[in-house]
Amino acid sequence: MQKQAAIKVKQQFPLIIKRLGINGEGVGYFKKTVVFVPGALPGEEVVAEAKRVHPKYVEAVVKKVRKRSPHRVKPPCPVYEQCGGCQLQHLTYKQQLVEKRDIVIQALERHTNLKIDELDIRGTIGMDNPWLYRNKSQFQLGEGHGKIISGLYSLNSHRLINVPECIVQHPLTNKVTQVVTQILNDFHIPVYNEKTGKGIVRTIVTRVGIQTGQAQVVMITAKKELPRKDTILAEIKKRLPEVVSVAQNINAKKTPIIFGDETIHLSGKEIIEERLEEFTYELSARAFFQLNPILTVKLYNEVKKAAALTGKEKIADAYCGVGTIGLWLADGASEIRGMDIIPEAIEDAKKNAAAHNIPNAHYYAGKAEVLLPKWLDEGWRPDVVIVDPPRSGCDEALLRTILKVKPKKFIYVSCNPSTLAKDLQMLSKAYEVAYMQPVDMFPQTAHVECCVLLVKK
Structure with a gap:
């Protein structure tokens, strides 16, 4: 050969x-x-x-x-080629939606033995205006030309690209990040240096409630001591009236993970609020919330459509975060039980359920693969299980639990086609894919969200 x-x-x-x-x-x-x-x-x-x-x-x-491809366009962002944040600004938006459906198909080809040509994989749901949509930014700090800059690392490197205005971020996140960066500059606050391990402030995390106009700032620091803390807080209050919540998170580890374990509330409220249609959600500094509120409404309506509730169903909502999906479905269910391993998120979920007078939604801190079997032993069996796991996909123990519990419907909301495909392969022992609905939560990037309805064979 x-x-x-x-x-x-x-x-x-x-x-x-x-x-x-x-x-x-x-x-x-x-x-x-x-x-x-x-x-x-x-x-x-x-x-x-x-x-x-x-x-x-x-x-x-x-x-x-x-x-050249007829779909090639000039990217509007001046640092697009250097910054690692977006990957598809050089492709027309209409074609981005076509290619994202294909990215889902590729993952299925690679990781499953499902008959893809027999699957109902729908066209990607997109945005009318695919810019200025992100409600949260996590900008690293560094030094450039003798002053503090904030931005994103270049692809596959630790070269920090200064991003004064990101065109996929909501304008208020850009404004807040730039003003806080300027305040740190004005008072000569030392920024963390990865190589030497010296310095204090590593990252500025800004989140905005797009419907409420409220902003929250979290300064991630390498040490607990934040020099001139009171002065910084006074300046934030003076220059940024939109900021209603300021926190500090301590992350002393040498790690690419943004948040450490300890969060200290510094000023204002501990939460900001965001509205999605009739629901208002309280968001603490570390609570997970979707980054694109406009498409989140479309995604959650797809989950509601897939669940097709009659008012009698019991729902288990795994990786529930602050309870967004469960509350969205609550009016059609007899009971919802949500679970998450982040205790603060569960506290937020309980507050959100109480605020909307939803007595049939209950929230528990813990792992779904531990709680579900316990409830089963107590005689509580869900008709529908919904999961919205992190990029790493579902815990294998949870998938084994699902195959044991065998709810009639299993709705999988995924932000990573590869881990989704691997999990579908395991679930295919007992479930059929009724359909897959890609949703473009992150225009201009290669990421694609997917809502999958699985029904018991």
């Missing part, structure tokens, strides 16, 4: 881009080797240059576009 010729670093070669990869990069094949090319689009013919050669694939860059 003839041995396949190896591709060498810096080698240039022609490449036809077949589809978009899970991270938004162009995917093509050269000498039977898969090649990933950021910035290249499906249908394009490019000259690629190999940057990194791995045993099973090659990472390359575009040297020249010989044949």
Whole structure:
């Protein structure tokens, strides 16, 4: 058998881009080797240059576009090519929705043996205006030209790109982050340096209630002591009347994870409020809440549609966060039991249920794979289980529990097609995929959310 010729670093070669990869990069094949090319689009013919050669694939860059995609556009953001935040600003929005559905299909092809051509995979639900939608920013701090800058790391590096105005962020998050950065500059507060481990402030996390206009700032620090704390708080109050909640979170570890375990309330309220249709939610500093409120309403309505409740069903809501999905469905259920491992989120969920006078929603701190079997033993069996897990997907113990509990319906809300596909493969022992509905929660990025209805075989 003839041995396949190896591709060498810096080698240039022609490449036809077949589809978009899970991270938004162009995917093509050269000498039977898969090649990933950021910035290249499906249908394009490019000259690629190999940057990194791995045993099973090659990472390359575009040297020249010989044949352009009709869907290629000029990205409107001035730092788009340097910043790692967005991956698809160079692709028309209409086509982004098409490619995101294909990203879901690719994950199913890779991780399942489901018959994909027999599945009902619907067109991606998108936004009328796919900009200025994010209600939360987490901007790292660093130094540039002798002053503090805030921004995002360049792709696959720790080079900080100054982002004074991010066009996918809600304008108020940009304003608050920039003013707080300026305050830290004015009072010469030392920023944390990853290499030396010296300095104090690492990250500014800003969240806004888009419907309420309230803003919350969390300063992530490497130490508990925050120099000139009272002066900083007084300046935030003076310069940013929209900020109604300020907190400090301490993260002394050398880690890419933003939040540490200890959060200290510094001034104003401990929460901000956000409204989604008739619901108002209280959000504490670390509580999970969807980043795109406009599409969240569409996503939750898809969950409601999938659940098709009659008023008699018992619902288990795993990874429930502050109770957003459960409260959305409460009027059609006899009882909802939500669970999450973050105690503060459960406290917020209880307050949210009480505030909306929803007596049939109950919330518990703990793991779903522990609580569900306990409830089963007590004689409480859910008709519908809903999960909205983190990017890592469902805990395997939870999936085993689902296969044991066997609710009639299982609704999976996913933010990661790869872990979704792996979990669907395991669930396919007892469940059929009724349909999949991709939702574009994060326009201009390669991320795609998906609502999947599974029914018991």
